[in-house]
Amino acid sequence: MGYFNASMSFSFDYLSLFFLAVIAVVSVPSAVYSVGYLKGEYPRAKIIFAWFLLVMFILAMVLVVTVSNAFVFLIVWETMSLVSYFLVTFDNEQEKSLRAGIIYIVMTHVGTALITAAILTMFQYSHSFDFAALKSGCQIMPENTKNFVFILLFFGFGAKAGVVPLHIWLPYAHPQAPSHVSGIMSGVMIKIAIYGILRFVICILGVTAMWWGNMILIIASISCVVGVMYALMEHDIKKLLAYHSVENIGIILLGIGAGMVFLKMDLPVLAVFAFCAGLYHLINHAIFKGLLFLCAGSVYKATGTRDIEKLGGLIKVMPRTALFFLIGSIAISGLPPLNGFVSEWLTLQAFFLGALAGTAGTKIFMGLCAAVLALTGGLAAACFAKAFGVTFLAMPRSARAANAKEVSLSMKSAMFFLSLLTVIFGLFPAVIMKILVKVSGEITGIDTAAMSFSLNNFSLAPQPANRACLSNPLLALILIFFCGLAAAVYYLLPGRRNTVKNRTWDCGYYKLDSRNEYTATAFSKPFRAAFSFFFLPYRKTEKIRESFYHVKYFKYETFTTPIFKQYIYDPIVNAIFMAAGYMRRIQRGSIHLYIAYIFITLLGLIIFYRG
Amino acid sequence: MKTIVVIGQTLLVILLAPLIGGFIRKIKNNLRMRKGAPVLQPYYNLSKLFIKQEVVSDNSSWIFKITPFIVLGAAVTALLLVPFFHTGFSLSNIGDFFALIFILSLGRFFLALAGLDTASSFGGMGSSREMFLSSLVEPTAILAVMAVSLNAGSTNLEMIANVGAIPVSSLLAALALFLVTIVETGRIPIDNQETHLELTMIHEAMVLEYSGRSLAMIELAAYIKQAIFFSLIAGIILPFSIVYPFSYAQVLAGFALFGGEIVAIAVITAVTEVSIAKMRLFRAVDFLAFSFALGIMAVVAQSIRL
Structure with a gap:
């Protein structure tokens, strides 16, 4: 050791x-x-x-x-x-x-x-x-x-x-x-x-x-x-x-x-x-x-x-x-x-x-x-x-x-x-x-003494010779300057009437509430549809009936198929459980049997090492 | 001297940007045998919106308030990076072609948030679709950038504008970039700028709650973005540029040539818009896949030195 x-x-x-x-x-x-x-x-x-x-x-x-x-x-x-x-x-x-x-x-x-x-x-x-x-x-x-x-x-x-x-x-x-x-x-x-x-x-x-x-x-x-x-x-x-x-x-x-x-x-x-x-x-x-x-x-x-x-x-x-x-x-x-x-x-x-x-x-x-x-x-x-x-x-x-x-x-x-x-x-x-x-x-x-990938303390330049650089502090400054300028134009330039607060336009519905909002599911819908070959989406629709004639409400759920879990991990886990099931057959719980196992193993090892 | 030219050039592009939009609209109307609004109509619209009263939704927050500033600020910042008909006067050492694409994304991100901010389903729908399309068009844009930058040996926009030769790969990249422009500026067959029909609008749905001066700023930003994309395509297809000590004749010639290119691209855009129908949203994926294939072709063409 x-x-x-x-x-x-x-x-x-x-x-x-x-x-x-x-x-x-x-x-x-x-x-x-x-x-x-x-x-x-x-x-x-x-x-x-x-x-x-x-x-x-x-x-x-x-x-x-x-x-x-x-x-x-x-x-x-x-x-x-x-x-x-x-x-x-x-x-x-x-x-x-x-x-x-x-x-x-x-x-x-x-x-x-x-x-x-x-x-x-x-x-x-x-x-x-x-x-x-x-x-x-x-x-x-x-x-x-x-x-x-x-x-x-x-x-x-x-x-x-x-x-x-x-x-x-x-x-x-x-x-x-x-x-x-x-x-x-x-x-x-x-x-x-x-x-x-x-x-x-x-x-x-x-x-x-x-x-x-x-x-x-x-x-x-x-x-x-x-x-x-x-x-x-x-x-x-x-x-x-x-x-x-x-x-x-x-x-x-x-x-x-x-x-x-x-x-x-x-x-x-x-x-x-x-x-x-x-x-x-x-x-x-x-x-x-x-x-x-x-x-x-x-x-x-x-x-x-x-x-x-x-x-x-x-x-x-x-x-x-x-x-x-x-x-x-x-x-x-x-x-x-x-x-x-x-x-x-x-x-x-x-x-x-x-x-x-x-x-x-x-x-x-x-x-x-x-x-x-x-x-x-x-x-x-x-x-x-x-x-x-x-x-x-x-x-x-x-x-x-x-x-x-x-x-x-x-x-x-x-x-x-x-x-x-x-x-x-x-x-x-x-x-x-x-x-x-x-x-x-x-x-x-690699000796990096000559490398800095930057022009000075403000701009990055992967290869100074090809002039492609990014000066993020300056960029941020310009961005902030123009956003500020836009705000100044908005607030300071004369001619603007007072802003009023009012309801969101609701097509004359007058009862817009949170249920009318766009949801996360709806937001990701185009992606779900466009990449359906990957997500394999499916939906479950359930009619909750009061009687045969009257459907009280619909229950509607959408799902995507977790392909990695379904096609890779689940088969592996199932195989392991199956293997464990077979293993169980030799695990009878009897001490005599286990002693026999140990004996056979020992015998096997002795033969293996002698050979 | 340089500062004055930069400021003057930026102001000039901002001033002329709406004209391109008005021009395209005029051609479209003429092609459809209509008289159409005057070419200067975008200016009338903007100036009217600029003094109109603004209505802000009760549900909205400061995100809604600051979005127009960020969208316009990002558009102008991106504008500064673009070389027009001469090199040496863009701030190309602050950001390169990649950075330009990212800066434009910033404005769009905030627009999408503002669309969600008003609690209207229209806004959310617009945000969702806009983010969907823009995220799928991003790879095409980057591939086009890669192809033209490989030709120039740099992602620096002025180096790209200085290439001189016009290889096949740059033409393919320009075509890919043109398709990106169609998506980014919300034109047929992807989106329709002229409609306010609920089911078809994407960009317009996202900014539906904006009014007054805020809307004017967002529209101006959209015009500037269009001008940026057109200039980039023009710069890639015809890398013609004048280096600093120049004569007035050169400036005039450059300006005329550059203007001619922009007009040509505008005419192509208008003809495209008139001659094809708008696609369903999910058909747009095919369009995006095609543009992506074009982008890959551009890189492949570059790699075999076409």
Whole structure:
């Protein structure tokens, strides 16, 4: 057991420090938020338990990104998974929580098993679990083994990150945890899986084949579109946000996959740039997804429901939360001038520059990836127009929404802090880029001293020679200036008659109420119809009759078919249950039989070893 | 000097943008053997709306109030990035072609929110359909941008305007961008600017609750957006530009050529609108798929150096 001796060592390289920053940036506001969120929601003993779990969870994540020994890594990785399991099942009186917990713990262990297998395979060549030793061990590994280890690592960490088709647990588990934890899980924990990919695949294993990056790009593209499409159909606000995490992990992996492709294409500058784009989106997503989950938690706390079809009009009773949610929505939709825009722009630029440098095939592939990213951005904007519009605008659709109260100061201040970060990360990309370049340089082992990807402290320029740049602070300034000018023209120019307030035009109906409003289901109807080959929608109509002649009312429900669950997971689960049924036949419960089993096994082993 | 030219050019485009709309309407009417409203009608409409009383819904919030400012502000910001008939006077070092598309999305996002804000089913319907169409047309736009940018070696709009040659891929990209323009400006066969018939309107449904000066701003923004798209297509098809120390004759020639292109695009738009019927919303998906295919063809053509 000699190789465990030096095991409790830590590394604080740029990659670890970057992820520590990601953890801190979301965890600290979430902890502040939980003060107000937990109060009144749970009994005192449970609040203490929540704090204990939260601290353990954050600590486990911190350890995962700082340890420099694969064995310890697995232990703390498992601790992180287990603590988060208890957080998912925190509301354990609800059956939904327990179910979500089971799906979560099974999926996360499938991932852990794959990672363990990968690390043990690497260990065969390094004879030590230390990261540095693993790295040198991987150099003598045959290429086929490397491919195998890559597949294990990618899907192992992918299960935790929630890439399609391993995303199935995410929309169950994240919404079920208390909101401040959902924010950390979606904002940070799935990023820790990206850390795993960066650390093990790129730093330790080293990118060996072109198809690695291509495969990641394809899976990431699918994740983007599938995530946002399911989000569009979702009316549970936290589930909707969870599906957007699937989408955003896809966008992050688009950057990372492109970086891996560029590494193999021998384009070091571009590779560093693409990794920067991915990492930028990673920290951005941590910030705005944390923010959006905290806002969703505030809505839940104030109204007691997560179903946006029962909400509406909250902008009037919860103006602050509405503003923060709007900021988060603009950021996640990739609209200027906030941070999501910057990282999506960077990723698009990475694809463009890759296409520029590559062959014909690369050009088409990169073009398609860019198109997928554009589609994702468009659909995300549609989804958040729906989420914000239906939740916060127009008339309240239930008494609970009408009587909601703005949340407490600790919750507001946490949301304010994250909104502020959203703005800052949007307005000063060049400064952040300098840090990210160092991190990417370290991952790839490329000397980045000459790279900055920016002209000065205000504008980003991926390749200064080709003059394509983005000066987001100036852009924001111009945008604000012209919006202000428009407002000034509106209010100050003479000739305007007084504005009157009146009813919404209702075709002479005079009784417009919340039932006439457009709902979230109606809003997503065009998407459901256009992508019916994917959603496989169906409806159930039921006539409730008073008598044969008189139909009292109609019951009408629409559904979409969860194809991943129905065609991939359900068959697997059924097969497992069937296998378990067969296994039961040898489990008779008689001690004699078990002794016989042990005896036969021993006999078999002895014969095996003698031979 | 540069500042004055930039301000003057921006004001000029803002002033002339409604004229394109009026011109298209006039041609359409003439093609239909009607006399039609005068070419300057958009100006009469805008100036009338500018002084009219405004009615605001009881249900609406500050989102409804600020949306016209953001829509107009975003349109003007996007306008600043576009080079017209000469290079050197757009603020192309602030944002590139990708950024331009994102900036226009910002205005649309707020319009969609404002459509939902009034609690009217019309507004919500318009928002839903607008977001549906615009999100599906986004990939085409990006592919077209990719194709022309690959030709120029940069996404910088002035570099694109300076290419000089006209490869096949740029023509395909321009065609794809033309289809994007049809969707973005709400024209037949996707949407119909002239109708207020409940079942067919998309953009008009979204802004149905706006009136008075707010509506004037939204309409002006729509005209500016149209001018931006037309200029982009013109710049891609005919990359003709004059570099700074120029003579007045060059400026006049450039302006005439550029104006001629815009007029040509306007005529094509008008003829297209008159000659085909509006599609059902779900048929529009076919149209979008076709435009997407065109976008891919543009990139493919570029990749084999056509």
